[in-house]
Amino acid sequence: MEIIEKAPAKINLGLDVLYKREDGYHELEMVMSSVDLADHLSFERLSEDKIVIETNKAFLPLDHHNNVYQAASIIKKRYGISEGIKITIKKNIPVAAGLGGGSTDCAATLRGLNRLWELNLSMEEMIDIGMYVGTDVPYCLYGTTSFITGKGEIVKTLRPLPPCWVILVKPRMSVSTRKIFQQVDMTQITHPDMKNLATRILKQDYQGMLAYMGNSLEDVTIAKYPIIQQIKSRMMKYGADAALMSGSGPTVFALCKKQSRAKRIVNGVKGFCDEVYMVRTLR
Numbered sequence: 001m002e003i004i005e006k007a008p009a010k011i012n013l014g015l016d017v018l019y020k021r022e023d024g025y026h027e028l029e030m031v032m033s034s035v036d037l038a039d040h041l042s043f044e045r046l047s048e049d050k051i052v053i054e055t056n057k058a059f060l061p062l063d064h065h066n067n068v069y070q071a072a073s074i075i076k077k078r079y080g081i082s083e084g085i086k087i088t089i090k091k092n093i094p095v096a097a098g099l100g101g102g103s104t105d106c107a108a109t110l111r112g113l114n115r116l117w118e119l120n121l122s123m124e125e126m127i128d129i130g131m132y133v134g135t136d137v138p139y140c141l142y143g144t145t146s147f148i149t150g151k152g153e154i155v156k157t158l159r160p161l162p163p164c165w166v167i168l169v170k171p172r173m174s175v176s177t178r179k180i181f182q183q184v185d186m187t188q189i190t191h192p193d194m195k196n197l198a199t200r201i202l203k204q205d206y207q208g209m210l211a212y213m214g215n216s217l218e219d220v221t222i223a224k225y226p227i228i229q230q231i232k233s234r235m236m237k238y239g240a241d242a243a244l245m246s247g248s249g250p251t252v253f254a255l256c257k258k259q260s261r262a263k264r265i266v267n268g269v270k271g272f273c274d275e276v277y278m279v280r281t282l283r
């Protein structure tokens with residue numbers, strides 16, 4: 001029997017870095033949502049006790065450096081599973097892009113193996129495992145528009161975003177989340193108002209939501225890669241309702257209600273950047 005799981009990309013409509021914690025991580029307040037751009041994972045039992053990862057992207061690690069491998073390995077050890085597993089990842093989400101690709105694949109693996117091996121794991125147990133792999137995994141396990149606090153482990157679901165088009169633009173470089181957090185100067189960064197952003201989404205107030213979108217990490221990543229600012233300006237010029245960097249970057253997303261405008265934005269940024277996606281909000 002083969003099990004299939006879809007792993008959607010996330011965007012950060014808001015990200016505020018509150019302070020640096022004693023464990024070295026940063027205390028965050030975030031609003032995240034998922035979009036209709038996804039990896040597809042399939043799970044097949046193996047009689048031999050091993051974890052085999054296959055993927056369409058040659059540069060992805062296939063060993064314990066892969067988030068999917070890590071999730072499978074923790075589950076096998078924790079629940080004493082002696083049979084093996086082959087996991088095939090059809091990767092569609094750009095990598096090291098601020099779109100949570102590794103975390104969503106990990107979450108899909110936890111869901112998939114929970115079903116395949118009939119483990120009956122609770123959300124709490126899956127979150128506990130997920131936090132060993134990546135701080136965005138808890139959000140990805142829920143996958144619905146949420147207000148997230150702590151390091152990323154406290155997830156409160158909001159309401160689906162008001163429907164709109166999302167244009168994702170990924171410039172060529174890859175960004176290391178760890179390096180961006182290392183460069184945060186707590187005396188310099190901005191603090192977007194995440195509570196008001198969450199309230200606007202709960203009220204389905206699209207204009208209000210746009211006004212409160214913001215990302216503390218944006219200036220840090222833009223200082224290294226000014227092209228992010230150029231992409232934002234271009235998207236606004238072509239009619240975006242708002243444009244913001246997602247996570248630690250470098251992907252920039254624009255929101256827009258009208259399909260004709262969304263197409264205009266896509267045409268305006270193509271040629272400037274090769275990786276452009278026009279998708280819908282998911283839930």
Ligand SMILES: C[C@@](CO)(OP(=O)(O)O)[C@H](O)COP(=O)(O)OP(=O)(O)OC[C@H]1O[C@@H](n2ccc(N)nc2=O)[C@H](O)[C@@H]1O
Binds near residue numbers: 247
């Ligand atoms: C910034 C965010 C926002 O959604 O996303 P991305 O840009 O990576 O997509 C996340 O918080 C990233 O989550 P994730 O990609 O799972 O990162 P992790 O592997 O957990 O962390 C990578 C590194 O970032 C730093 N880190 C991460 C989370 C956090 N609350 N404080 C931190 O300081 C730590 O140095 C950690 O070693």
Ligand SMILES: Nc1ncnc2c1ncn2[C@@H]1O[C@H](COP(=O)(O)OP(=O)(O)O)[C@@H](O)[C@H]1O
Binds near residue numbers: 068089094097102175
């Ligand atoms: N299944 C996976 N998909 C994507 N990246 C992965 C995966 N497993 C491990 N990685 C590694 O995780 C790092 C961050 O990638 P990704 O999760 O796509 O970025 P981000 O956290 O910015 O969204 C990359 O260096 C990549 O090699």
